Amino acid sequence: xxxxxxxxxxxxxxxxxxxxxxxxxxxxxxxxxxxxxxxxxxxxxxxxxxxxxxxxxxxxxxxxxxxxxxxxxxxxxxxxxxxxxxxxxxxxxxxxxxxxxxxxxxxxxxxxxxxxxxxxxxxxxxxxxxxxxxxxxxxxxxxxxxxxxxxxxxxxxxxxxxxxxxxxxxxxxxxxxxxxxxxxxxxxxxxxxxxxxxxxxxxxxxxxxxxxxxxxxxxxxxxxxxxxxxxxxxxxxxxxxxxxxxxxxxxxxxxxxxxxxxxxxxxxxxxxxxxxxxxxxxxxxxxxxxxxxxxxxxxxxxxxxxxxxxxxxxxxxxxxxxxxxxxxxxxxxxxxxxxxxxxxxxxxxxxxxxxxxxxxxxxxxxxxxxxxxxxxxxxxxxxxxxxxxxxxxxxxxxxxxxxxxxxxxxxxxxxx
Amino acid sequence: xxxxxxxxxxxxxxxxxxxxxxxxxxxxxxxxxxxxxxxxxxxxxxxxxxxxxxxxxxxxxxxxxxxxxxxxxxxxxxxxxxxxxxxxxxxxxxxxxxxxxx
Numbered sequence: 001x002x003x004x005x006x007x008x009x010x011x012x013x014x015x016x017x018x019x020x021x022x023x024x025x026x027x028x029x030x031x032x033x034x035x036x037x038x039x040x041x042x043x044x045x046x047x048x049x050x051x052x053x054x055x056x057x058x059x060x061x062x063x064x065x066x067x068x069x070x071x072x073x074x075x076x077x078x079x080x081x082x083x084x085x086x087x088x089x090x091x092x093x094x095x096x097x098x099x100x101x102x103x104x105x106x107x108x109x110x111x112x113x114x115x116x117x118x119x120x121x122x123x124x125x126x127x128x129x130x131x132x133x134x135x136x137x138x139x140x141x142x143x144x145x146x147x148x149x150x151x152x153x154x155x156x157x158x159x160x161x162x163x164x165x166x167x168x169x170x171x172x173x174x175x176x177x178x179x180x181x182x183x184x185x186x187x188x189x190x191x192x193x194x195x196x197x198x199x200x201x202x203x204x205x206x207x208x209x210x211x212x213x214x215x216x217x218x219x220x221x222x223x224x225x226x227x228x229x230x231x232x233x234x235x236x237x238x239x240x241x242x243x244x245x246x247x248x249x250x251x252x253x254x255x256x257x258x259x260x261x262x263x264x265x266x267x268x269x270x271x272x273x274x275x276x277x278x279x280x281x282x283x284x285x286x287x288x289x290x291x292x293x294x295x296x297x298x299x300x301x302x303x304x305x306x307x308x309x310x311x312x313x314x315x316x317x318x319x320x321x322x323x324x325x326x327x328x329x330x331x332x333x334x335x336x337x338x339x340x341x342x343x344x345x346x347x348x349x350x351x352x353x354x355x356x357x358x359x360x361x362x363x364x365x366x367x368x369x370x371x372x373x374x375x376x377x378x379x380x381x382x383x384x385x386x387x388x389x390x391x392x393x394x395x396x397x398x399x400x401x402x403x404x405x406x407x408x409x410x411x412x413x414x415x416x
Numbered sequence: 417x418x419x420x421x422x423x424x425x426x427x428x429x430x431x432x433x434x435x436x437x438x439x440x441x442x443x444x445x446x447x448x449x450x451x452x453x454x455x456x457x458x459x460x461x462x463x464x465x466x467x468x469x470x471x472x473x474x475x476x477x478x479x480x481x482x483x484x485x486x487x488x489x490x491x492x493x494x495x496x497x498x499x500x501x502x503x504x505x506x507x508x509x510x511x512x513x514x515x516x517x518x
């Protein structure tokens with residue numbers, strides 16, 4: 001791997017930048033691998049990277065029907081936080097957030113992690129109580145979150161509407177100082193480059209069309225570029241997990257929904273924290289380019305159209321104006337949608353299935369980006385050792401049989 | 417904007433006039449004694465979903481009209497509604513679905 005540094009930059013500048021190598025190879029698929037990962041998004045690439053790095057499993061292929069990071073990894077609002085309510089959730093999201101802290105150095109790729117601080121606004125009495133409870137739960141878990149008063153929130157976000165006459169008056173906020181954002185594409189590229197350097201084959205434009213099994217065990221996958229044998233197959237396909245798992249006859253506790261986001265015209269710096277507001281259903285941060293990155297609620301009915309519906313878009317814009325009336329003259333540049341897989345309890349599904357050798361990592365719903373490093377880390381460990389990593393264990397598929405939910409549906413920052 | 421047609425009261429409205437209730441034709445396991453219902457059957461009923469990429473039978477409520485629930489067939493990729501039918505009507509055969517049948 002061509003290491004990136006100020007010296008390589010200077011050396012390449014002397015040769016007019018003609019000497020840069022490709023960041024990863026584009027190999028032809030081999031006929032057999034130890035592990036085949038279906039889906040080259042952040043979670044899949046992180047899984048491949050940690051399989052190779054932490055467990056020495058390098059005979060790995062990661063397949064994607066399109067280009068890597070072209071699904072939800074490139075379609076989210078890049079928010080990173082770990083201020084969840086349940087201990088199981090705090091464990092995995094905080095592992096992930098803490099891995100983000102050192103990821104640029106580890107991958108030798110600038111992921112632009114920006115722990116700028118994150119506010120979950122309390123706009124109703126109910127939210128006030130819920131978020132105070134979350135602060136306590138976080139403190140018990142050793143997480144750095146705190147409760148801010150209305151005045152403290154106004155100090156951090158001067159533009160916010162704190163009028164007592166507001167339809168949803170500002171009552172305070174849950175604050176995570178080390179929450180923030182990162183560059184989403186860079187996460188995919190950094191993990192792909194790191195995994196490729198360790199010997200993993202990253203194969204793009206290779207759609208999986210079937211999962212071969214014999215006697216209850218997985219034997220490989222059928223793809224648009226031929227059959228590939230595999231001892232283990234790991235499905236990390238986010239919104240399309242149900243479709244892929246159906247190829248192996250496994251029904252999932254998932255529903256796929258379009259979640260959309262939009263970006264405004266670039267403006268001068270005016271918002272240096274991430275602001276989330278569940279009561280009005282919107283969240284916003286300002287990118288380094290100056291654009292406002294805005295997200296909101298998911299569609300009302302399950303679907304696979306990567307557009308998002310107009311009522312959901314209108315709802316998000318309404319929420320934003322409730323928080324920041326000054327944004328009423330902002331023009332929006334782009335809008336897009338990603339297909340998120342919502343599980344029954346709004347928590348992820350990580351682990352083995354009834355088919356031997358078939359693993360699944362899905363159900364991250366609307367909050368998958370923040371979980372990429374932690375999810376890949378524990379999933380790789382679970383695949384390599386054939387037993388769930390302790391942090392992944394509560395998120396097994398069997399919890400739906402045992403009625404052992406990890407209920408984050410009422411605790412989510414933005415309820416979907 | 418999706419446009420729906422309520423087969424009960426006959427009004428046509430936009431998606432915001434209706435409420436989606438998810439997958440249709442899920443049947444709660446029937447038994448006089450709950451002990452007879454296995455965990456697997458209950459899990460399948462409560463949590464597992466078809467979530468197809470393509471035609472999907474789903475429940476909708478006519479919230480700003482008559483208030484009644486009805487079923488619809490929708491393509492989850494194109495978002496086109498293919499049919500609307502009353503709750504007491506049978507599920508259409510999606511494998512051989514003919515748009516003219518409803």
